[in-house]
Amino acid sequence: MKRRLARLDDVRTRPHELQEQLLHYLVHTARHTAWGRDYGYAEGLTATEFARRVPVSSYEELYPRIEQVLHGEADVLWPGRVEWFAKSSGTTNARSKYIPVTAEALEDGHYRAGRDMVALANTLYPDAGVLRGKTLALGGSHAPNPFRPDDPDSHVGDVSAVIMHNLPRWAQNRRTPPLELALLDEWEEKLERMAQHVLHENVVTLAGVPTWMILLLRRVSELAGGVPITEVWPNLRLFLHGAVAFGPYREVFRQLIPAEHMRYLEIYNASEGYLAFQDQPDCPDLLLLLDHGIYYEFIPADELDREQPRTLTLAEVEVGPSYAIIISTNAGLWRYRIGDTVRFTSVMPYRIRISGRTKHFLNAFGEEVVVENAEAAVAAAAEATGALVRDFTAAPIYFEAGAGSRGGHQWLIEFAQPPADAAQFAAVLDTTLRQLNSDYDAKRHRNLALQPPVLTVVEPGTFSGWLARRGKLGGQHKVPRLSNSRELVDELLAPA
Missing domain, CATH: 3.30.300 (GMP Synthetase; Chain A, domain 3)
Structure with a gap:
C-alpha cells in the first residue's frame, strides 16, 4: 500500500512525465502489430506526431480491427491474442460493443487501480477495516465468445464479470459472494441467491452500481426480518460506487444504511479501462489516473460537430469547459472516442467530473x-x-x-x-x-x-x-x- 500511495503522489505531481512515459511504452510495445506497422509506430514518436499520424476513431470505425481480434487473430491492435472482451450495449447505442481486455489492461489498469483504491480507502478511513472483512461485489456475467464457438478459453461479458473472474487469489479471498453466484446471468435468481449467501457474511465494503445495489440491500434486509443493514452487517463502513451519478440515490442509502460512520467513494471504471477515482473524502472530484495503461487526449465539447476538431494533450486542457475523452490503451484502443465528456475542476493535480456523453x-x-x-x-x-x-x-x-x-x-x-x-x-x-x-x-x-x-x-x-x-x-x-x-x-x- 505504501508503494501505491507513493505512485499516486506521482500521479498528482508528475502528470505530464507519466503520460509521456506511457505513450512511449504503448507505441514501443505495439510497433510490430498490424496497427503499429500501418501507422508507422517507431521509437521516439512524439505526442504531436502520434496525433498527426493516427486517426481519432469511434467504435464503429475501429470495429473492423476489433472484429479480427474477436475472431482470434493475433498481433492486430496489441501484441498477442486476446481472450477476454468486455461486452457493452453502451448507453446510447443498442448494438453490442466488444472491447478487448488484455492481460496488461487487467493487471496494469483495473487491478492496479483497485489496489490503489484499497490503499487510499485504508488511509482515508483507517477505521473502515477494508482488509478485515469481505467486499460485497455486485457485477454482471460472461459467456463464451460467440465469434469463436470452438474456443473454450475466450469469453465476452460485463467488464465487472471479466474483472471478477480473473482476480488474483488474494482478492478473491476477500470478496463475496463466490463466483458461481456472482457471475449468474439470470438476474432474479442471482439477486435472491446472493442475498441469502451474503446475509451471514462479515461485509465491510460494498462495490457496485447504486441502482442494483439498492435492490440487493433491500432483499437482504427483508431476509433479516426488515432490520436496517447496519444490524445485518455491523462492520460495514464503505461503498465504492460507479456507473451512475450518486446524488439521486444518496438519501436512499442513508435510509438503508442509517449510520454516521458509513463512507462513500466514487470510481470511474469503464469497459475501456479504469480512468479515475475519488481521492478526497469531502470532494466529489475524481483524480485522473495517469499510469494505469491509458494515454489521454481531449476534444473541446463545442468542437465535436466539426469535421476536424482539435485534440488537446493533458497539458493543454483548462478548468471549466467540457471535453470529450480520447484514449489510447494497453488493450489496443488507439485514439478511441470513449463517448464520455468530462470537465476539469483542477489541473494540478488533474481532477475531473463526468459531465455527460457525446451522444447522451x-x-x-x-x-x-x-x-x-x-x-x-x-x-x-x-x-x-x-x-x-x-x-x-x-x-x-x-x-x-x-x-x-x-x-x-x-x-x-x-x-x-x-x-x-x-x-x-x-x-x-x-x-x-x-x-x-x-x-x-x-x-x-x-x-x-x-x-x-x-x-x-x-x-x-x-x-x-x-x-x-x-x-x-x-x-x-x-x-x-x-x-x-x-x-x-x-x-x-x-x-x-
Whole structure:
C-alpha cells in the first residue's frame, strides 16, 4: 500500500512525465502489430506526431480491427491474442460493443487501480477495516465468445464479470459472494441467491452500481426480518460506487444504511479501462489516473460537430469547459472516442467530473443539457420535496404545428418514495437547471422557446421491466438519462 500511495503522489505531481512515459511504452510495445506497422509506430514518436499520424476513431470505425481480434487473430491492435472482451450495449447505442481486455489492461489498469483504491480507502478511513472483512461485489456475467464457438478459453461479458473472474487469489479471498453466484446471468435468481449467501457474511465494503445495489440491500434486509443493514452487517463502513451519478440515490442509502460512520467513494471504471477515482473524502472530484495503461487526449465539447476538431494533450486542457475523452490503451484502443465528456475542476493535480456523453444529452432546442445538469437537478428536486428517486430519463417535447406551440422536456421518473408535492418537484427541477445551464435558462426565458418541464410519474418496475425485455437486467446496464429523440420515452410509456 505504501508503494501505491507513493505512485499516486506521482500521479498528482508528475502528470505530464507519466503520460509521456506511457505513450512511449504503448507505441514501443505495439510497433510490430498490424496497427503499429500501418501507422508507422517507431521509437521516439512524439505526442504531436502520434496525433498527426493516427486517426481519432469511434467504435464503429475501429470495429473492423476489433472484429479480427474477436475472431482470434493475433498481433492486430496489441501484441498477442486476446481472450477476454468486455461486452457493452453502451448507453446510447443498442448494438453490442466488444472491447478487448488484455492481460496488461487487467493487471496494469483495473487491478492496479483497485489496489490503489484499497490503499487510499485504508488511509482515508483507517477505521473502515477494508482488509478485515469481505467486499460485497455486485457485477454482471460472461459467456463464451460467440465469434469463436470452438474456443473454450475466450469469453465476452460485463467488464465487472471479466474483472471478477480473473482476480488474483488474494482478492478473491476477500470478496463475496463466490463466483458461481456472482457471475449468474439470470438476474432474479442471482439477486435472491446472493442475498441469502451474503446475509451471514462479515461485509465491510460494498462495490457496485447504486441502482442494483439498492435492490440487493433491500432483499437482504427483508431476509433479516426488515432490520436496517447496519444490524445485518455491523462492520460495514464503505461503498465504492460507479456507473451512475450518486446524488439521486444518496438519501436512499442513508435510509438503508442509517449510520454516521458509513463512507462513500466514487470510481470511474469503464469497459475501456479504469480512468479515475475519488481521492478526497469531502470532494466529489475524481483524480485522473495517469499510469494505469491509458494515454489521454481531449476534444473541446463545442468542437465535436466539426469535421476536424482539435485534440488537446493533458497539458493543454483548462478548468471549466467540457471535453470529450480520447484514449489510447494497453488493450489496443488507439485514439478511441470513449463517448464520455468530462470537465476539469483542477489541473494540478488533474481532477475531473463526468459531465455527460457525446451522444447522451438533451439538445433539441439548443439548450445543451448534459447528464451532469440533469442528475444535479433531480437530486435537488428530490431533496426539496422529500422524494426518493429510483430512476429517470428525459426527452424532448417537440414543437407542433399551429401558433403558440412550444418545445419542452418530458421527465419520466420512477419514485421509491413520491414527492410531497409533484408540482414543487418539477419547479425545483426547472429552477436548478436554469441555475446550472445558461443555454437552458435562455430558452426558458418567459417560456418563449421552452415550456416548463412536464413531469410524468411511472409505475414501480417500469425501468427494470424495459431492461428485462431487452435481456439487460443487472450488471452495468442502465437506462439512458437523456435522449434527443422520443423513441425511449415512447417505449417506456407503451403498454407492456
